[in-house]
Amino acid sequence: MIDFQLLEDTIKGDRRAQFQLYKRCSSVLMSVCSRYRPTESEAVAMMNEGFLKILQNLKKYSTDVPFEAWIRRIMINTLIDDFRKNRKVSELMESHDFTDTSSHEEFVDFNTADLEFDAGQLEAMIQTLPPVSLKVFNLYAIDGYSHSEIGSMLGISEGTSKWHLSFARQRLRELLVKQGAGYFAMAKK
Numbered sequence: 001m002i003d004f005q006l007l008e009d010t011i012k013g014d015r016r017a018q019f020q021l022y023k024r025c026s027s028v029l030m031s032v033c034s035r036y037r038p039t040e041s042e043a044v045a046m047m048n049e050g051f052l053k054i055l056q057n058l059k060k061y062s063t064d065v066p067f068e069a070w071i072r073r074i075m076i077n078t079l080i081d082d083f084r085k086n087r088k089v090s091e092l093m094e095s096h097d098f099t100d101t102s103s104h105e106e107f108v109d110f111n112t113a114d115l116e117f118d119a120g121q122l123e124a125m126i127q128t129l130p131p132v133s134l135k136v137f138n139l140y141a142i143d144g145y146s147h148s149e150i151g152s153m154l155g156i157s158e159g160t161s162k163w164h165l166s167f168a169r170q171r172l173r174e175l176l177v178k179q180g181a182g183y184f185a186m187a188k189k
Contacts (some may be wrong), residue, residue, distance in 0.1 A: 002067040011058050022051055025071055032075045035138045038127050050078040076143060080153045083135060125175045129168050132156070136164035 002024070009017035029050055033043035054074050061070055129137060135154060139145045140161070145153070147161040154161070 004063075007058060007061070007067075010055065018055060021055075025051060025054065028068055028071060029075050032072055033079065035123075035126070035142060036079045036135060046079055046082060047075070049082070050075040053078055072143075076139070080135075083131075084155060121179070125172055125179070128175065129171055133164040133168040133171070136161050137168035140165050 006017055006020055006024075010021050026047065029047045030043060033046045033050070034040070037043040037046055050071075054071055057074065061067070126134065126137065132154070136150055139150045139153065140147065147158045147165070150156075150161040151158045156164075
């Protein structure tokens with residue numbers, strides 16, 4: 001729960017209140033940023049940029065919306081804006097060796113995978129996805145946006161968004177099979 005007096009003091013420009021708000025928001029904002037940025041330093045830089053936008057828009061905050069949801073939305077929009085600003089054509093062009101079909105024959109029971117891998121390992125696997133696929137996966141699977149919303153945010157078609165999600169899921173399946181090959185081989189016996 002957010003202290004409304006803290007918000008009022010922050011709006012008035014009280015530096016101590018701003019710092020207190022930063023401390024209270026940092027874990028939420030960092031959890032969002034770390035899903036979209038491969039290194040901690042990049043995630044911290046984006047978190048600071050997002051927090052600045054929160055401060056600039058704090059007067060617009062309405063108590064009808066939970067504060068945490070509001071700051072998450074601003075952070076995601078900040079990350080999307082940064083992506084648009086820095087997007088390169090090479091990020092959209094991803095190569096995949098479709099001749100390797102062995103991974104398509106493997107079956108991964110994701111409930112079993114949950115038991116074998118901890119959250120840190122799964123996050124590390126997600127971070128290995130190509131940039132656009134990573135963004136689409138996070139926006140769809142974690143943040144709950146639709147493909148049409150994602151397409152609009154990233155400047156890609158709805159079909160391209162669906163392709164990136166499918167590609168991300170396939171890549172994660174391959175990584176789960178590769179990382180858990182010993183475990184899954186034993187489980188099949």
